[in-house]
Amino acid sequence: MRPFKYSVTSNVNSATKMLTANPNAKFLAGGTNILDLMKEDVERPDELVDITQLSLTLIKPITEGMNKGGVSIGGLGKNTGTANHPLIRQSFPLLTQAILAGASAQIRNMATNGGNLNQRTRCPYFYEVSMPCNKREPGTGCGALEGINRMHAVFGWSENCVAVHPSDMCVALAALDAVVKVQGANGQIRSVPFADYHRLPGDTPQKDNNLNQGELITSIEIPKNNFAPKSYYLKVRDRASYAFALVSVAAAIEMNANQIIQARVAMGGVAHKPWRAFEAEKFLAGKEATEANFRQAAEIEMKQAKPLEHNKFKIELGTRAIVLALTKAMNGGKAS
């Protein structure tokens, strides 16, 4: 690991100022991703600003504003605490399931909510510094485009990057229409709708998200919804646990008698950002919750997919995963 200056702050304003003053500085929260990447020489900050002492850990009901009745999650709250908070478990069980589908108990105890959003791809070409990678070193090419790309994207990729976003938590947050609150060096807080937070790679795959240098995630807000009785997070992976998703699906349904009022479907492991399946959702609105309708919705969504050489299986897998996640959501969202 390269030498770096270790700085600590207990104040949000000074944290954002420190990062704005030094473009080579990075925030240190849980450390589970940044330290790993520094050991691999992928990330090379010359300063780490330890923000773990900032008081941004609370989970609380939102009592005013646009998201009134929803919940606000502190950017520096730990993944474990968030997943197990009574308010989240009872009102947003989809988020609990998604967080618990990711990583291991040890990592969830360390990792923060903001850090989960900002974690980087686990594409092996990104991690291996001897390989070309436009995300790590713009202009060097994409090793995965014609390489081993079994784990890679089927939606929204570009010739420059076919990496996927690794988070489970973010897939649930995308489905729940979360809003990311970020604060910059000017002290002002801006709200970023979750769909606009992460980016597709395009010509600038080095940018994972729309956060500016020095900006810090202070909280994530989830608006009130009626999905708690019928939601499910399905994760399909090579091992039963502690593996990144081949495909994952966050599904949530709101019913009126036999009719779907609205359905939310988001996918992980398929794109550079959590992939909101808007086409499937559009199809399902107003329909009956039957397996045939779920299948048709899934096929409509997966029709837009463009697989790479080694991940064609994700089309049928993704289709079946959407059907199963919606079916499990309808059945009360219980793990079997």
Place this chain on the structure above:
Amino acid sequence: MTEENQNQELTEDEKQLFGQLLCEDQNDLTDFNEARRNFLKQITLAGGGILAMQMFGGEVFARSINDPLNAELPVNLENAVNVAFKVNGVKKSLDVDSRMTLLDTLRERLQLTGSKKGCDHGQCGACTVIVDGKRVLSCLTLAATCTGKSVTTIEGLAKGGELHPMQAAFLKHDGFQCGYCTPGQICSAVALMTEAKNGEVSYVTPDVRVKPGSLQLTDNEIRERMSGNICRCGAYPNIVDAIKEVHSGKAVAQTWDFVDQKQSTQI
């Protein structure tokens, strides 16, 4: 950091590398501090900067093993950070390089070598320790972030010569073969008992919406919750048995035994 505490000589390895890399006679480099800096500079110029850092690291760590716990490091630390924390109930205060992980600090500075370095990338769980009651990966924790915290390692579990119940259960159920992952497995399992008591749910918990309360863990739950600890010998069934016994408080049948005297004569 005082001059007295700095290394007085180059090691054999360093001298040898000098010989290979420098044109001038190494004996001319009489000031060893200057020599060290030159060495680092030269080796960096020679394109071996990372190698040099690793070598220096190894040398520094090896040398510090015999130091009193609170002694300063024998060389100037770049980006030194003081960390004052509790390890297994004992207060410690030491200066570390900002890059030092908690794992390296425990093993190389505090002589607590029970916590193991498996992958050093947060993928195997061998380095699991308990910080402020929570199991974490010490290989992905910077020592600098541990000030004010309380760390429990495998060495801190036994009390007054009595094994922790989880240690005893791992012995009873033969929850290991080579033993390398065992300290991490046991620390992880000990913290898991608290998590279950607190009613924390997992990905395989049937319904996460139920009100938090103490949970009875099934084998499936234990496996899911222990998935961050890899055992390449494959002692998983025995590890599950050990954890189940401690968690339930009910004896789980032991599936092996030592041979008795009569049996031993028949072998």
